[in-house]
């Protein structure tokens with residue numbers, strides 16, 4: 001079995017590094033040829049939250065730059081897409097369509113929504129899975145990553161069929177063997193929308209105010225805005241019949257507390273001068289709200305503020 005990791009940012013290095021350390025042959029596909037060359041020379045260093053470090057020697061992995069050349073050697077059984085939403089463009093989709101065979105199982109790690117439709121269209125007949133993870137990681141350099149703590153990763157099939165579910169279950173076991181806490185989700189659609197709302201409330205406010213997740217709860221003014229974004233989001237879900245939990249706001253506050261010292265992915269992108277995922281998070285909610293004529297002034301505003309950043 002081979003696993004392709006498309007994107008060697010923090011999550012790609014974390015998942016790919018630990019999978020390779022557990023004995024799975026891993027092949028990385030990087031954005032730059034320089035990173036691929038470095039990984040092939042130095043391997044990967046994964047530092048856990050307690051400071052213990054695993055070095056994955058270069059003989060346990062291969063790395064190539066994402067390019068037009070397509071497949072290198074054997075087709076992978078699993079392909080993990082650990083790229084950001086904004087990397088998913090026509091070039092990347094054409095690369096993926098050269099790489100994936102119908103027996104390849106593709107796991108999408110993206111925040112937000114919209115990507116599954118694009119990938120599904122580009123890879124007809126290829127089974128798609130979603131990973132919703134609370135793993136946090138910081139890329140220290142092109143070959144090193146530091147894990148923020150022990151998160152949980154839910155895996156679910158995007159579609160029906162006994163085969164899809166048993167495959168998702170076998171991927172959960174692969175992740176567990178590599179040292180992740182993983183579980184099978186039988187309703188990944190619901191999880192996607194739960195995570196979408198968590199990201200739509202936390203991420204733009206941390207990016208605009210330059211705060212860690214925990215600081216969002218530090219005063220009433222901030223909490224009022226968190227609540228507004230949450231309530232507007234739930235009105236959209238209500239209008240579309242998207243199921244949600246009654247304690248959604250408490251769940252969002254709990255994420256702020258459990259990831260208190262985290263720099264959210266959106267704030268990280270802003271600090272690094274990279275594009276953000278705002279269009280696929282708040283932008284998608286605004287799109288849905290406009291279609292139904294639901295006013296969502298909070299989401300309209302944070303969407304525009306973060307785009308302007």
Ligand code: PAF
Pocket residue numbers: 111198199202203213255259262263264265266
């Ligand atoms: O995008 C992120 O940073 C994370 O999904 C979350 C849950 C907001 C924690 O930082």
